[in-house]
Amino acid sequence: MVVPSTTPARQETVTMLLPPPCPGGGAIPTVDMSAPHGRGALSRQVARACAEQGFFRAVNHGVPPAGPAARLDAATSAFFALAAHDKQRAGPPSPLGYGCRSIGFNGDFGELEYLLLHANPAAVAHRASSIDTNDPSRFSSVVNEYVEAVKQLACDILDLLGEGLGLEDPRLFSKLITETDSDSLLRINHYPPSCTVHKLDHDDQCKLKGVARTKAGNGGNPAAGGRIGFGEHSDPQLLSLLRANDVDGLQVLLPDINGKDVWIQVPADSSAYFVNVGDLLQALTNGRLVSVRHRVITSACRPRLSTIYFAAPPLHARISALPEMVTAGSPPRYRSFTWAEYKTAMYSLRLSHSRLDLFHVDDDESGNGSKGK
Ligand SMILES: C=C1C[C@]23C[C@@]1(O)CC[C@H]2[C@@]12CC[C@H](O)[C@@](C)(C(=O)O1)[C@H]2[C@@H]3C(=O)O
Ligand SMILES: O=C(O)CCC(=O)C(=O)O
Ligand SMILES: [Fe+2]
Secondary structure, three states, rough: OOOOOOOOOEEEEEEEOOOOOOOOOOOOOOOEEEOOOOOOHHHHHHHHHHOOOOOEEEEEOOOOHHHHHHHHHHHHHHHOOOOOOHHHHHHOOOEEEEEEEEOOOOOOEEEEEEEEEEEHHHHHHHHHHHOOOOOOHHHHHHHHHHHHHHHHHHHHHHHHHHHHHHOOOOOOOHHHOOOEEOEEEEEEEEEEOHHHHHHHHHHHOOOOOOOOOOOHHOOOOOOOOOOEEEEEEEEOOOOEEEEEOOOOEEEEEEEEOEEEEEEEOOOOOOOOOEEEEOOOHHHHOOOOOOOOOOEEEEOOOOOOOEEEEEOOOOOOOOOOOOOOHHHEEEEOOOOOOEHHHHHHHHOOOOOOOOOOHEEEEHHHHHOOOOOOO
16 A cells, blocks of 8 residues: 555644745645656656645646636636626525625625536526526536546546545545536635725625625635635535636645645646645545645635635435445544535535544544534
């Protein structure tokens, strides 16, 4: 087995913004998906990045920048450029649909507007008529085409993970997201420029005057100058694949050389995919892979447009540690649960909550079932 042993639970002790130590992001691993050193080396590299950082930058990933990705960016940018009342037709988020500032149902806010879609063609077609009233079928095909491309990349990465972890069935993870009733999502986030001159425009766009400005409790002190675009959280699903324009803002919480967690800025790279491990993959691997905490802090004078594919299993999928991941020295950490059960818990909680803690075996046994923030 080539994957490093379980990462110990991490405590954030310092919050700071670091300039990227090198153009590639320093602590952030870059994985060349064209496998220049062969598939074995690639699978080990992917597994190692997901175990040590829970995050990596994928380059030469095979999804061409022109084509589905460019068409989706054009279609979603056109939507966000509409007048507020036209966009509200696709809202409020249920949680799917168009949302502005408000995230989830429990009082989280961020300086963004977004579209959240179920990634299956029938659901996309249902939403398209309120998003693109002129040509809903074109909007649907643009989204479906993109989803097919990004889902293929997600399957490739999940298969590499299965191989790198030495699973008996290396395709087990990817099979979960290719089921016809998989619960994967596509989210498009649009962060307005942070310059004061544009801020009022955005308040007007959202028609949410009077809503409290983002508070520190929504993700921590972002440091002078930045505003919370999307507060600190981990993604609940299996794996997330993020592509964004060339505007910075994404930060990940990673341990420094002394083991202290620090916020690392992820330099923008519009040609790359940023891949992060979600809570379900952490549970399936019994904590071997880590669901990385991340956030978006906006400080640029240009809008940030990001598109994230959240690869998820069907609602009925049962999540419990794979036998290969359980040993005498590494007993099961989480009790078994279904994705539906996990989703119910997650929608009742704030964005920053460490949801997986609710399913931790120790917490369960000691009766502290609702540990968290
Ligand atoms: C506050 C919330 C928004 C969220 C559902 C939740 O109750 C907690 C998890 C949040 C999150 C984070 C990652 C994704 O952006 C998201 C779509 C998801 O699956 O979990 C969001 C949820 C959301 O915006 O509905
Ligand atoms: O918009 C981004 O860059 C990241 C947002 C995010 O983490 C999310 O939507 O879950
Ligand atoms: Fe996220």
